[in-house]
Amino acid sequence: MNVVIFGTGYVGLVSGACLAEVGHDVVCVDIDAAKVEGLNRGVIPIYEPGLEATVAGCHASGHLKFTTDAAAAIAHGELIFIAVGTPPDEDGSADLQYVLAVARTIGQCLDKAAIVVNKSTVPVGTADKVRDAIAAELAARGIELPFDVVSNPEFLKEGDAINDFMRPDRIVIGADSSLAVEKLRHLYAPFNRNHDRLVVMDVRSAELTKYAANAMLATKISFMNEIANIAERVGADVEMVRQGIGSDPRIGWHFIYPGAGYGGSCFPKDVQALARTAQQMGYDARLLNAVEAVNESQKGHLFELIERHYRGALAGKTFAVWGLAFKPNTDDMRAASSQALLAKLWATGAKVRAYDPEARHEARRIFGERSDLELCDSAQAALQGADALVVVTEWKQFRSPDFLNLQIVLADRVIFDGRNIYQPQEIEAMGFSYYGIGRGRSASPNR
Numbered sequence: 001m002n003v004v005i006f007g008t009g010y011v012g013l014v015s016g017a018c019l020a021e022v023g024h025d026v027v028c029v030d031i032d033a034a035k036v037e038g039l040n041r042g043v044i045p046i047y048e049p050g051l052e053a054t055v056a057g058c059h060a061s062g063h064l065k066f067t068t069d070a071a072a073a074i075a076h077g078e079l080i081f082i083a084v085g086t087p088p089d090e091d092g093s094a095d096l097q098y099v100l101a102v103a104r105t106i107g108q109c110l111d112k113a114a115i116v117v118n119k120s121t122v123p124v125g126t127a128d129k130v131r132d133a134i135a136a137e138l139a140a141r142g143i144e145l146p147f148d149v150v151s152n153p154e155f156l157k158e159g160d161a162i163n164d165f166m167r168p169d170r171i172v173i174g175a176d177s178s179l180a181v182e183k184l185r186h187l188y189a190p191f192n193r194n195h196d197r198l199v200v201m202d203v204r205s206a207e208l209t210k211y212a213a214n215a216m217l218a219t220k221i222s223f224m225n226e227i228a229n230i231a232e233r234v235g236a237d238v239e240m241v242r243q244g245i246g247s248d249p250r251i252g253w254h255f256i257y258p259g260a261g262y263g264g265s266c267f268p269k270d271v272q273a274l275a276r277t278a279q280q281m282g283y284d285a286r287l288l289n290a291v292e293a294v295n296e297s298q299k300g301h302l303f304e305l306i307e308r309h310y311r312g313a314l315a316g317k318t319f320a321v322w323g324l325a326f327k328p329n330t331d332d333m334r335a336a337s338s339q340a341l342l343a344k345l346w347a348t349g350a351k352v353r354a355y356d357p358e359a360r361h362e363a364r365r366i367f368g369e370r371s372d373l374e375l376c377d378s379a380q381a382a383l384q385g386a387d388a389l390v391v392v393t394e395w396k397q398f399r400s401p402d403f404l405n406l407q408i409v410l411a412d413r414v415i416f417d418g419r420n421i422y423q424p425q426e427i428e429a430m431g432f433s434y435y436g437i438g439r440g441r442s443a444s445p446n447r
């Protein structure tokens with residue numbers, strides 16, 4: 001099928017590449033000429049495992065093209081996807097300016113019947129606004145054309161997005177017309193094997209489904225972080241508790257890992273946006289507000305542990321920080337807990353030597369050059385001259401470090417483990433002080 005995708009950000013690029021991979025003819029449109037030019041040369045602006053190879057293959061086969069020419073792209077497509085960003089407004093609601101700008105462009109260029117598919121995460125009711133914006137532009141041109149606006153939210157995890165797109169658990173389609181459903185069924189047929197993964201519903205329910213999924217996952221995380229905080233106070237180990245509850249299929253093993261708080265481009269923004277939508281409709285979403293509040297304080301928790309260990313005397317200390325990205329296998333630092341930690345450490349006069357396998361450039365872009373930050377080329381280099389180690393992101397390569405070496409290089413022999421990747425007993429037996437998240441049983445002498 002002929003597909004157009006507006007937006008070559010994370011969602012647009014992954015969707016475009018995966019649709020082209022199964023043989024659809026995809027044209028991706030972006031207003032950023034430099035980005036489009038780079039993509040045409042095979043330069044992928046984000047780090048996502050497998051994406052570069054998929055884009056290169058589809059580009060070479062002619063199934064995937066990049067352009068800034070919206071009119072030509074719209075002429076090509078029977079399915080027009082909107083996959084542009086919806087950043088938070090000052091009050092936390094989703095900012096729809098980019099989505100509506102694309103809608104207006106579609107209305108200005110459309111010359112045949114089309115199905116407009118919204119993939120951006122948007123508040124309930126946005127499809128109506130998109131429909132109105134397109135209709136207004138068509139009316140201004142004196143044209144009448146049939147078109148549908150469909151909601152088709154994405155559930156892609158950064159770091160595993162290609163796999164999520166290729167092997168989806170479900171494909172949610174919110175549509176008011178059976179023709180639109182049939183077209184999307186056809187589009188997604190290559191990904192819809194073994195059993196029917198299409199969940200067809202009305203547009204508003206599909207829009208809310210996306211927020212509900214992310215809010216539920218964020219709630220699980222904040223819940224476990226709250227249990228971790230209680231565990232610390234009552235002398236229990238949240239890792240034991242996690243294992244004790246995860247085996248109950250009603251609870252499940254996923255998303256019950258306590259840590260340094262959730263970050264990324266989705267959870268923080270979507271929880272806030274859903275709470276604001278509720279508020280605008282006169283409903284106080286107390287649970288969602290609490291999920292957000294717990295997460296905000298959790299992002300400061302590692303620092304609290306550090307401050308407690310050093311009894312506030314942090315000036316002049318040097319911390320090796322392993323991991324800056326909001327999670328492993330990405331270079332994304334949006335709303336990452338590392339940002340909150342570094343800001344707090346710097347405010348006390350401490351220095352940071354940080355290493356992240358992928359996010360160094362992003363860190364340089366965000367923090368710039370500063371004398372209290374050394375961005376290192378390896379985990380080992382970050383340890384040089386450090387007093388303590390802080391693990392913020394659970395990259396695989398941090399899981400089994402050379403502890404003998406750590407004993408020698410870390411002046412204060414203390415490890416702050418923001419993702420509970422080490423065993424407290426083992427670490428303490430080697431002579432380190434160990435702090436994890438919710439590991440209240442710890443025999444650390446400094447507690």
Ligand code: UDX
Pocket residue numbers: 154155156157158159214217221254255256257258259260261262263264265266267326327
């Ligand atoms: C999320 C959703 O999973 C995805 O379906 C949606 O489309 C976009 O948002 P993503 O933001 O890429 O994906 O990351 P995810 O793997 O969900 O992790 C989000 C954050 O939660 C990370 O900071 C991670 O460290 C944290 N997390 C996750 C925990 O703290 N504990 C957990 O148990 C799981």
